[in-house]
Amino acid sequence: MIRLVLHTFISLLVTLTVSFSAYASSESREAPAIIDYQSIHHPVVAEKGMVVSQQYIASRVGRDILRKGGNAVDAAVATSLALAVVLPRAGNLGGGGFMLVHLAETGETVAIDYREMAPAKAHRNLFLNADGSVNPIKARFSHLSAGVPGTVAGMELALKQYGTMEWKDVIQPAIDLAENGFEVTWDLSNNLERRSSRMLNEATRKAFYKKDGSTYQAGEIFKQPDLAWSLKQLQKHGSKAFYKGEIAKRIAADMDKHGGLITMEDLANYKPVVRKPLIGDYRGHQIVTMPPSSSGGVHLIQMLNILEHFPLKDMGSNSANSIHVMTESMKRAYADRSKHLGDTDFYDVPIEWLTSKEYASKLAKTIKLDKVTPSSAIEAGTKPKYESPDTTHFSVVDQWGNAVSNTYTLNFSYGSGIVAAGTGILLNNEMDDFSAKPGTPNAYGLIGGEANAIEAHKRPLSSMTPTMVFKDGKVKLVTGSPGGSRIITTVLQMVVNVIDHEMNVAEATHTARFHHQWLPDRLFVEPAINHDTRELLKAKGYELYDSSTMGSTQSIQVEDYIYGSADPRRPNAEAAGY
Template identity: 50%
Template sequence: MKHFFLAACLFIPTTSFAADANPAARAIYQAGTIHQPELSRDGMVSTQESVAAQVGSDILRRGGNAVDAAVAVGFALAVTHPQAGNLGGGGFMMLAQPEGEVTAIDFREMAPAAATRDMYLGADGEVDNDKAQFSRASAGVPGSVAGLLHALDSYGTMTRRQVMGPAIRLAERGFDVTPSFALSLASAGSLKADESSLDYFGGYQFGDKMVQADLAETLRRIVKDGREGFYAGETADLIVAEMAQGNGLITHEDLANYQVVEREPIVGSYRGYTVTAMPPPSSGGVHMVQMMNILEGYDLSADGHNSAAYLHKLIEAMRRAYADRSVYLGDPDFADVPVADLTARDYADALRETIDPTAASRSIDIRPGSELPVESMDTTHYSVIDKDGRAVSVTYTLNFSYGSGYSVDGAGFLLNNEMDDFSSKPGSPNGYGLIGGEANEIEPRKRPLSSMTPTIVLKDGSPVLATGSPGGSTIITSVMQAVLNVVEWDMNVAQSLHAPRIHHQWLPDLVIIEPGISPDTLTILETMGHIFPKDGEGTIARTTLGLVNSVGRDGDWFVGAADPRDPDSLAVGP
């Protein structure tokens, strides 16, 4: 039996093992490795923010299932991680039952009814990025509250009061501002344009206690009235009043008409594992499966992990998938998205034939496009697995960090700027440097295309890995490498997150890399024709890519790891 998740710790105290511990698992632990997963017999939570992780762990300890814990984490992050955790945004949830049935829950934001195709174009015909990204008019109808409540009502076991109580207490009593959160607040220039945002989030230093009384009252209205406590009544009135302060589009009717959609997940296979991920309007599942289909046709083990030969194949698969993303992907309720064609094995075979194993392609030869700006890191992801093996993977967002920077006065939460994820002008890049086509143009009640890629991997019909990441256009490639590190390279979940990553998104024709990739490897890749961003002295620039949070199961043990790239991340069992 292949114990790839547990695969071993450098040292595990004997108290970690019950008397009836699986002997094979015990032997695997003694093998030794640098990076150790967290361990539990009763489930696991991994999030980007440690207080919210403890909230989820407590829910599991109190007998809640993975959905109960995921909903509790989602509302807690709206308090403790306002740069991406949210009531005013939206996202996706993947849910796998212990016996392997997988559901994809779409609570992505929707365009208001008054939205028009050219609403962000200026008099010169070019995109007005300030309006598209940093105005009340950049907000789509939020879906997070509806999505979390839908999951709780449909698949949870606890009441709203039980799962939302911790978030209310955190908002009312406050929590300590960490160094990284203080730095995030201090660098959030978008918050300075709005008096309400300055009142809610301005001036906090490391060690201060952040109290959010208005947000606590908003959460209480949701506990009392459910969906109507947000999409109608006082909170809805406050949202519509905020729109009136600056030409925002969301109306009472838009809020009342918001719908959560359950969709069929994207399903692929790799080396005997079943990979399930979010379907459109997420592009993540389609293109992760597309890339993994290409890569499975190679003997990657012969290359070695993060060798030049392996990274070359990754780059070329990424290049082709992101070229397809720019043309074919959009909201399936409005556009004909050729999911079956893009994820077909024969299409992957044909794409693999176009890859020269010794030389880099040029993106302009694959599909024409324009130069794109550098993208940023926003959004948040968390993963949960319960004692029965039920797994939940959630990615949700405001789009940019702190969304548009505008808060709903009196309600205590930030507005998203998700409308920028539409193609404001087909062929022009959005704020993450991604080009979109007509399939993703703005239309009323349409959901914008997303890169969010919550993913659940199954083996023999049971969930063994739940994972995902923030990171804009880098989400898909970050998640894919974390999955490949487990199913191809036999890493445990902790090792899989510590390994350095790369990213290519077709345009700009640049390979983005993290620290840890060998300089000799980069030299070989440059000789093959790959292009890297350089600093002013001509040195290859390096950055961090993604913040992946993973949980998994191997036999009787649950394992988890939080991405070391974020000091506030935490994986913890009940």
């Protein structure tokens, strides 16, 4: 494999030869102005296809599928299944998520909702103690915390409807990794060590730790025989193995043994949904993103609509004024999220109103440039009567212009920390994403209302925001991120960095981030936000809190070539192209 090195010449002419994944020198046609090669932030460059994910092995699995002639969906499914092996804290078979698929031939973009669903026996008081308080252990670290998983069904649907390869072929790399093992990274070893205190389930200890209970060390080979068995069942029988067959039997038996709610009937009744994506317009670009049961797309468009009223480019990236107006838009959007967002199959979410230019204009007029609006003074809007931390993201673009933006999760790192006995499959704890008690914060501090109360067969609200940006009908940016409540604001900053500040995808990725979610009334900032900016923000009235790094965007920008950037905030991420 050839590593490409991008050379910058005094004449500002850039020469490059495109091969597997980085830079070399050779004559090239002139690049568009948006790709700033004079920046110290260089993207990875490819000519035909690119996969960017949080784990380099999975990125290369997807890249190899593209090399064999597979399309973006084939590569996405293979990457997803590989991540379930090599990134167990977020990649998964026992979770769920959202996928955007753009089909270049027809120009159509579809949204696949394979979010988990509440079991039939779930009810609104599921996690309440006798005194009415929320029991966080039940909601987050028990068999009760698992929703019916959607990942396997979602990936099979995507492949059958939009892929070109056979299921048995795209799942084979994951089988090989689980059965033969892969080299443990320092990150995986350290992460399993830090999480060991809540990975106490017998099947979990068997799956992720040595027989003596110790942690696998960096450089050692890690094999997952039970997960390999499950993957082979899926290879032979497809999703039926997971929802009606031998895997289903083992999941249901484990639930029954430990007081969980998921039954064989719950698994058999699970269905992913193909939805129309949400489409917004921002400064001449089309923003295509996820509809509910994700809240991400609604509020991404809402915030961008507000920000159109402010000259962000003139304000400058991460200036005190640009951070201020973006933060004020965040607070207003998250206030609306708390009241209006839920599963549209159960609740009439006022999407058109929330994403309208008219409503955004009203909100923009409430933002003052010289001072903060306290969260206590911000309430969720009232729709007029006459109008109706661990997740992971990957992005894919193929040689035909098809694209996939996929975000999926177990909710917490390693989900509930519980492996269903005999399967090697970690169970999600997505039931905590419901409002266990309307008005009470969840694990991410997010306030929910009646719209997101627990109900049987309902999908919990999510912040996942897989997104694509188009210009003149062509894909320009594919992005998304993990980060719990910070996902939406992370994706917002990627879009603003590329469109308003004309950054290349690597510079947009590397730029320091900030976050506000209405409640608590705190502005979280990454360490790289400079001192002078912090002082100006404090003078406006902000209460600043230093934060560890936010998000992990895995993004692709398409211009004359394909440009990828893996987020350096997480180790082992890679943009793999050819």
